[in-house]
Amino acid sequence: MADLNKNVKLVQRPVAMPTAACWALAEDPIPSPEAGQALVAIKHISLDPAQRAWMNEDCYVGCVALNSTMWAFAVGEVMNSLHPGFKTGDLVRGIMGVQQYSVMHGDDLELLDVKDEALSEHLGLYGMTGLTAYFGVTDLVDIKPGDQVLISTSAGAVGSIAAQIAKLKGAYVVGIAGGPEKVDFCVNEIGLDGCIDYKNHDFETRLAELMPDGVDIYFDNVGVPILDYVLKQINEEATIIICGAINQFQNMSDVSGPSQYLRIPERKASLLGFTYFHYSDRFHEGVKQLRDWIESGQIRSHEHPIDGLENFHDSFMKLFNGKHIGKLIINP
Numbered sequence: 001m002a003d004l005n006k007n008v009k010l011v012q013r014p015v016a017m018p019t020a021a022c023w024a025l026a027e028d029p030i031p032s033p034e035a036g037q038a039l040v041a042i043k044h045i046s047l048d049p050a051q052r053a054w055m056n057e058d059c060y061v062g063c064v065a066l067n068s069t070m071w072a073f074a075v076g077e078v079m080n081s082l083h084p085g086f087k088t089g090d091l092v093r094g095i096m097g098v099q100q101y102s103v104m105h106g107d108d109l110e111l112l113d114v115k116d117e118a119l120s121e122h123l124g125l126y127g128m129t130g131l132t133a134y135f136g137v138t139d140l141v142d143i144k145p146g147d148q149v150l151i152s153t154s155a156g157a158v159g160s161i162a163a164q165i166a167k168l169k170g171a172y173v174v175g176i177a178g179g180p181e182k183v184d185f186c187v188n189e190i191g192l193d194g195c196i197d198y199k200n201h202d203f204e205t206r207l208a209e210l211m212p213d214g215v216d217i218y219f220d221n222v223g224v225p226i227l228d229y230v231l232k233q234i235n236e237e238a239t240i241i242i243c244g245a246i247n248q249f250q251n252m253s254d255v256s257g258p259s260q261y262l263r264i265p266e267r268k269a270s271l272l273g274f275t276y277f278h279y280s281d282r283f284h285e286g287v288k289q290l291r292d293w294i295e296s297g298q299i300r301s302h303e304h305p306i307d308g309l310e311n312f313h314d315s316f317m318k319l320f321n322g323k324h325i326g327k328l329i330i331n332p
C-alpha cells in the first residue's frame with residue numbers, strides 16, 4: 001500500500017463549464033479509520049453529470065466545500081474496518097470521492113454483492129446510471145410493443161441502457177446522439193431502429209423521417225432546444241420523462257424550460273420527472289432484473305475507462321463534449 005493518498009480537490013467553483021483550474025491534484029497522508037469507520041482502497045470512480053451541479057454553491061443534495069476532495073460515487077475494497085458491518089476484503093460502494101483511499105462511516109457504505117461481473121459495473125449498469133435507466137423506462141411508463149420511443153444521449157450510460165430496455169419491451173426505438181460513430185453504435189451495437197445525429201442532421205426533419213408515426217414516449221436527458229423540437233412531434237397522450245438536462249448544466253441558476261410546453265395540454269400529454277434516489281428501496285429488484293437481461297444476452301453494457309487521477313478534468317469534460325461511449329469511469 002502506498003503511503004500517500006492522491007486526491008482531486010475542488011479549489012474554484014466554475015462559472016459555466018469547469019476548467020482545469022477548478023481542481024488541484026493533491027497528495028495527503030492516508031487517513032486512519034476511527035470507531036464506526038472503514039478505510040477503503042478505491043478501485044473505480046464514476047464520472048456523472050451530477051458532479052457539475054455538486055460544484056455549485058448550492059445544489060439540492062448539498063455541495064462540495066472548496067479545498068476539499070471532489071465528490072464522486074466510487075467502488076472499492078475495505079482495507080481496515082472499525083465498523084461491525086464490514087470486514088477487510090469486502091467490496092463496497094459510496095460517495096467516496098475522487099481519490100485513491102477514503103475513510104467512510106460504515107452507515108454511508110453499501111456492501112456489494114459482486115458476482116461474475118467486473119466491480120466497475122456497480123457504478124454503471126448496476127449503479128446509478130443503469131438503475132436510473134431501469135426505473136425510468138419500467139416504472140414511470142408501461143412500454144408496449146409498437147410504442148414509438150425516443151431516447152436522448154442514447155450512446156451514453158443512462159440512455160444506452162434505457163433504449164435497450166425499451167427495445168426488449170417491443171417498442172420501436174430511436175436514439176439521439178452526436179456524430180456518426182455514436183449513431184453506428186446505437187444502431188449496430190445496441191440494436192436501435194434508428195438514431196438522430198443531432199450534431200450533423202437537421203433535427204426536426206430527421207425526427208419526422210425516422211418517426212413518421214410520431215413520438216409516444218420521449219426519455220429526455222438533454223433539455224431544450226431538443227425537448228422543444230420533440231414536443232412539436234409528440235402524439236396524443238404521449239409521455240415525456242425528464243431524467244436529466246445536460247444542456248442546462250452550465251447555467252443551473254437560470255435553467256431554460258421548453259417554450260413548446262403548450263403541446264402538452266393540447267395533446268393530453270404527461271410530463272414526468274424522477275431521480276435515481278427516489279427508488280432506493282427497490283435497487284435490489286433493479287439489479288436482479290438487469291443481471292437477468294445481461295445473462296440472457298438481451299442487453300449489453302459498455303464502459304469507457306480512463307486511468308489516472310491526473311486525467312480527471314479531461315475525463316470529466318467528456319460528459320459534455322461527448323467523447324465517450326457508454327459509462328465513463330476513472331481508475332485512480
Ligand SMILES: NC(=O)c1ccc[n+]([C@@H]2O[C@H](COP(=O)([O-])OP(=O)(O)OC[C@H]3O[C@@H](n4cnc5c(N)ncnc54)[C@H](OP(=O)(O)O)[C@@H]3O)[C@@H](O)[C@H]2O)c1
Pocket residue numbers: 047048049050128129132153154155156157158159176177178179182221222242243244245246247274275276277318319320321322323324326327328
Ligand atoms: N434522474 C436521475 O437520477 C439521473 C441519474 C443519472 C443521470 N441522469 C441524467 O442522465 C443524463 C445522462 O447522464 P449519463 O451519466 O448517462 O451521461 P452520458 O450519457 O454517458 O454522457 C453525457 C452525454 O450527453 C451528451 N451531451 C452532452 N452535452 C450535450 C448537449 N449540450 N446537448 C445534447 N447532448 C449532450 C453527450 O453525448 P453526445 O455525444 O451524444 O452529445 C455525452 O456523451 C444526464 O442528463 C444526467 O444528468 C439523471
